Amino acid sequence: MKNQRRNFIFNAGIATASLFLSKKLNKKRGFQYFHKSKGPIFLSTWDHGIEANKEALKTIDSGGSGLDAVEQGVRIIESDPENTSVGLGGMPDSTGKIALDACIMSSDGSCGAVCMLENIEHPISVARKVMEDTPHVLLAAEGAYDFAISKGFKKKNLNTSNSKKSYREWKKESKYKPIINVENHDTIGMLGMDDNGNIFGSCTTSGLAFKRRGRIGDSPIIGAGLFIDNEVGGAVATGLGESIIKIAGSAIIVELMRHGYSPIDACKEAVLRISKNEDIENIQVAFIALNKSGEYGAYSVHPGFNYALTENRKTSLIDSDHLRK
Numbered sequence: 001m002k003n004q005r006r007n008f009i010f011n012a013g014i015a016t017a018s019l020f021l022s023k024k025l026n027k028k029r030g031f032q033y034f035h036k037s038k039g040p041i042f043l044s045t046w047d048h049g050i051e052a053n054k055e056a057l058k059t060i061d062s063g064g065s066g067l068d069a070v071e072q073g074v075r076i077i078e079s080d081p082e083n084t085s086v087g088l089g090g091m092p093d094s095t096g097k098i099a100l101d102a103c104i105m106s107s108d109g110s111c112g113a114v115c116m117l118e119n120i121e122h123p124i125s126v127a128r129k130v131m132e133d134t135p136h137v138l139l140a141a142e143g144a145y146d147f148a149i150s151k152g153f154k155k156k157n158l159n160t161s162n163s164k165k166s167y168r169e170w171k172k173e174s175k176y177k178p179i180i181n182v183e184n185h186d187t188i189g190m191l192g193m194d195d196n197g198n199i200f201g202s203c204t205t206s207g208l209a210f211k212r213r214g215r216i217g218d219s220p221i222i223g224a225g226l227f228i229d230n231e232v233g234g235a236v237a238t239g240l241g242e243s244i245i246k247i248a249g250s251a252i253i254v255e256l257m258r259h260g261y262s263p264i265d266a267c268k269e270a271v272l273r274i275s276k277n278e279d280i281e282n283i284q285v286a287f288i289a290l291n292k293s294g295e296y297g298a299y300s301v302h303p304g305f306n307y308a309l310t311e312n313r314k315t316s317l318i319d320s321d322h323l324r325k
């Protein structure tokens, strides 16, 4: 009895201490402490993130908002025919069509997305229009296309000789292998923090190569491919969308940061959750995260993932830590 009482007092003590600690962390996270970077911070997936971040910085320098920056940054990659996972020249689906997914989220909690959008070069900008000009969050397929046309976007064939060639190669065997491993993905996701400490995010992709027609991944799903909570931070995902959706990856990371996890620990915890439920041997998933104090981090299942960081007006490429060594 005495022991029980002692245990109770001890546990209550621990609970009070952790509450105090978490309040302290909250206060530190407190969202009054903005980043110390001179100039905004940008974080983008993969090495193409370097170009995207530079464009984002340029956008801010020429008077654009943080939202403009994360939109304009990833537009550069959408227009790059050499990038085979985003926009122009993206990987076709199982019928040879390029069906794009994108989403954008602002610091005021508003967001917009499109999925299975065809023949439009800049899904990210259509996603922004969905956010700003409709009461909806997500428009799909022909509905998204018709909306884009009504907003003045131009129809464009996004297939390049390269994407057609890859499709022809794949078609020879038509082997349906809905797997994203270390070699075959490079979605761009970007997180940005402006000089006032406000956080924004964007994500755009052609998704899983040769995906079943109609398959949608995590990238246009708010909470999976991207999530921002301006009181806490933001996160973006890349990799096998199905695994990311199953754990609401980006939203979980933001919630973990709310409860005191550092960005890297939050990304790691999300990867660990995926590894508990799935055989991760052949799948790649990676997350990047940024918190309100301007701290950032990333974590992936396998080696090979990197991200571009712009801080103090300098841009560099950082190798992510990973679960499988």
Ligand code: SD4
Residues within 6 Å of the ligand: 085, 180, 184, 185, 186, 187, 205, 206, 207, 208, 216, 217, 218, 219, 237, 238, 239, 240, 241, 242
């Ligand atoms: C998807 N997450 O459609 C995307 C693919 C990706 O780098 O990230 N590729 O599942």
